[in-house]
Amino acid sequence: MPKTPLPLPARLNPVGATFIASLLLSLIAWLGSTINRDGMLYVRVGQAFIDGGFAAAREAFHWPFLGIFMGLLAKISGLSIEHAGYLINALFMAGASALMVACVQRRQPALVWLTALSVLALPGLNEYRNELLREFGAWYFGMLSLWLALRWDEKPTWLPVLVIQVCLGLAMLFRPEMACLYGALILWQLFAAPRGERLRRSAMLGALPLLGVALLTAAYLGGQIPADSRLAFDLGRINSASFDAKAELLASGLIDYARDDTRAILFFGSLALIPLKLINKFGIFLLPLGFLFLARARDQGLGRHALFTWAIAMQVLVLAIFVLDLQFLSGRYVGPILLFSVPFVAAGLHAMLARLPRWRLPILAVPLLIALANVVSLSPSKAYLVDAGHWLTANIQEPTTVYIDSGRTAYHAGWLNLQTPTRNDRPAIAAAVADPRYRLFVLEISRHDPAPDEWLDSLGLHVVQRFEHAKGDAVIVAERRAKP
Structure with a gap:
């Protein structure tokens, strides 16, 4: 041989x-x-x-x-x-x-x-x-x-x-x-x-x-x-x-x-x-x-x-x-x-x-x-996280006004030193909504989580931007509804 x-x-x-x-x-x-x-x-x-x-x-x-x-x-x-x-x-x-x-x-x-x-x-x-x-x-x-x-x-x-x-x-x-x-x-x-x-x-x-x-x-x-x-x-x-x-x-x-x-x-x-x-x-x-x-x-x-x-x-x-x-x-x-x-x-x-x-x-x-x-990956990329981060970079001047529980989105926004809370901690999110310091709420939603829309509505929030993955994961940017 x-x-x-x-x-x-x-x-x-x-x-x-x-x-x-x-x-x-x-x-x-x-x-x-x-x-x-x-x-x-x-x-x-x-x-x-x-x-x-x-x-x-x-x-x-x-x-x-x-x-x-x-x-x-x-x-x-x-x-x-x-x-x-x-x-x-x-x-x-x-x-x-x-x-x-x-x-x-x-x-x-x-x-x-x-x-x-x-x-x-x-x-x-x-x-x-x-x-x-x-x-x-x-x-x-x-x-x-x-x-x-x-x-x-x-x-x-x-x-x-x-x-x-x-x-x-x-x-x-x-x-x-x-x-x-x-x-x-x-x-x-x-x-x-x-x-x-x-x-x-x-x-x-x-x-x-x-x-x-x-x-x-x-x-x-x-x-x-x-x-x-x-x-x-x-x-x-x-x-x-x-x-x-x-x-x-x-x-x-x-x-x-x-x-x-x-x-x-x-x-x-x-x-x-x-x-x-x-x-x-x-x-x-x-x-x-x-x-x-x-x-x-x-x-x-x-x-x-x-x-x-x-x-x-x-x-x-x-x-x-x-x-x-x-x-x-x-x-x-x-x-x-x-x-x-x-x-x-x-x-x-x-x-x-x-x-x-x-x-x-x-x-x-x-x-x-x-x-x-x-x-070589044939599965959809996670570019939605990058897109969400870039949107924050372009639209938010002061990160302290944002409640964000998506560490990956914060990274792509360039907020390297920002400490993010536990993802999808609904009691913590509800408490943040009551805190006047926060103007925007950036939430990372897994496809395995309960549908968030009705819950967000109950908190008085409406979705401003939604960045989605093909499999159903998403990053949602929400703000308080304007009072009549």
Whole structure:
């Protein structure tokens, strides 16, 4: 079988091609999209940093580093903070994708183009390209540390170890849980290094992180870490008392025969969120993963990419702690597992092409179509929020005269520092109508909310403008009816 199953020019650099293709996909995803809620927060953080420095950014959000980077780039480049954020995320995503291809190229060159195809097409990795998220920075610096570790493995010296640890520290500025990759590196060397080198290499990679963990644990147990800090919050997740309290609450809703098993139900039910979310986010790429094992081709992937196996294991451990604490799991939280699974997806595709040569074109065409489907949205855009924000900008000089419960509309109006109340809080809206300070009422209405027209009429309001989404969501601008 040829080294690569893809008929591509020999001079084409797979790492560079992946980087450029990733940037193009991010551009396609960005065109016509509107900023996500998290992205609005990071823009506010970036503006707070420009206006008041780190303390102001920290007050706006407890983990402000993405917003700070956005603010710095905006100040240097002249871009808006929002556009600076999209540029940063596109570069991070392209870098993470290219680094994954570079990692596989070092260990298994025959899979390099299939790796590029997989990393650009996996739904759970690529469907967030139109959003501003901290994950992209964490993925990039995490991948950079693993790529450096693979190079270090060929010639283990001290200086590269320090660079690896700095890169992981940078990854933690975006998502603190990326610290688990320190454990992956240590375990990788304990089991994969030459026998006489295992302890020495593990100590080189792990001495400084383990010392840091010991100092932080001692500080936490000694009450030296503020209770409202992010670190104390994350360490507090490893606490059985919170889990027991939730189990007792769950027991009150179960029949008598099930109450003795409440903890087991909550424990295993929470953990089940992880495989369910992974199945959803892998999508059709579960087929090559299954083929990798069923075709007994595991040595093509698992043996050569042990570092990624340990990285996946540590990420699963982090997610287990998270879901046991919150019984919730966002799709993007499984992103690192999907990213570190790319070599095994590529190995599965390679095995499928070898076993099913007549299906070569469909096997290769499907990931290409999925890569485009991830970034091309056929659903109606949320331009109504932008239109409502621009209308406010054009018609309202003083935001303090407006009661607005739509944070997204306020963002698009340029009112970044305006604190918006809870959406569709009808008692609060009724109280605001009685307050003479407010002249206009800007309300975000979901299609799932009760019809607002009769209720608005009962408050003495009439609709001035209505900005609607094709699915029924709307932003309504209302004012008091003139008295006869």
